[in-house]
Amino acid sequence: MTDRRANPRHAIILPALCWNGDGSEFHAITVDISPDGIRMRSATIPPVTAQLGCSIRGVGVMEIRVVRAGPDDFAVRVVGSGDAPGQVVRNLLEMARLQAPPVEKVRVCRRVVPKFKQVQVATADGTSVPAQILNLSATGVALRLDAPVVVGQTIMVGRHQARIARRTEAGVGAAFLTPLDEATVDEHTVL
Structure with a gap:
C-alpha cells in the first residue's frame, strides 16, 4: 500500500537551529514543507510531542511541535511564532519556489x-x-518556413501531421501528432 498524502510536499533546504526547553541545542536541515508541517533531517531526533524552539534562516524564530520521528528525520508543526503559523508556512512555500530549479525540457529522441x-x-x-x-x-x-503560422496551429509536414510548438530565430519547431519510429529516423528520412 502506498502512502498518499492529501497535501503536496515542496522541497526546501534551509539550515535550522532547534532547542529544547532545557536550552540544549541541535542543528537540523529542512527537507520539505506541506500545509501539514515541515520535515527536517538531523543527527538528533527529538521525541514525538516534544515542544521545541526553532530558528530557520530567512524565516525566523518559531515554536514547533514534533508530530513524527523517524531514524534520520522528523516532522513538525508550527504552533507559534512572531508571525502567524500560516504566514510562516507561506514564507517557506515561497522560499521553496525560489529554490526549485526551472524544469528543463529534455529531448529524448536524437x-x-x-x-x-x-x-x-x-x-x-x-x-x-x-x-x-x-x-x-x-x-x-x-523548419525554415515562410508562411504565417502560430504556436498551436496544426500543419502537414510532407505526409505527417504536426503542431507548431515554438518559434525560433530560424523558423519554427513542430511536434508530430504521431511520432515516427525512432529506429527509422536517420539522414535518409524523407517526410
Whole structure:
C-alpha cells in the first residue's frame, strides 16, 4: 500500500537551529514543507510531542511541535511564532519556489539533419508552401518556413501531421501528432 498524502510536499533546504526547553541545542536541515508541517533531517531526533524552539534562516524564530520521528528525520508543526503559523508556512512555500530549479525540457529522441531538406507544408487553410528541414527527430521537426503560422496551429509536414510548438530565430519547431519510429529516423528520412 502506498502512502498518499492529501497535501503536496515542496522541497526546501534551509539550515535550522532547534532547542529544547532545557536550552540544549541541535542543528537540523529542512527537507520539505506541506500545509501539514515541515520535515527536517538531523543527527538528533527529538521525541514525538516534544515542544521545541526553532530558528530557520530567512524565516525566523518559531515554536514547533514534533508530530513524527523517524531514524534520520522528523516532522513538525508550527504552533507559534512572531508571525502567524500560516504566514510562516507561506514564507517557506515561497522560499521553496525560489529554490526549485526551472524544469528543463529534455529531448529524448536524437536529432538528425536529413540529406533531403526540402518539404511541402500545408497549413490549416489548405495553403501549401515549401519549407526547409533544419533537423528532425522521431517526435518533431525544425523548419525554415515562410508562411504565417502560430504556436498551436496544426500543419502537414510532407505526409505527417504536426503542431507548431515554438518559434525560433530560424523558423519554427513542430511536434508530430504521431511520432515516427525512432529506429527509422536517420539522414535518409524523407517526410
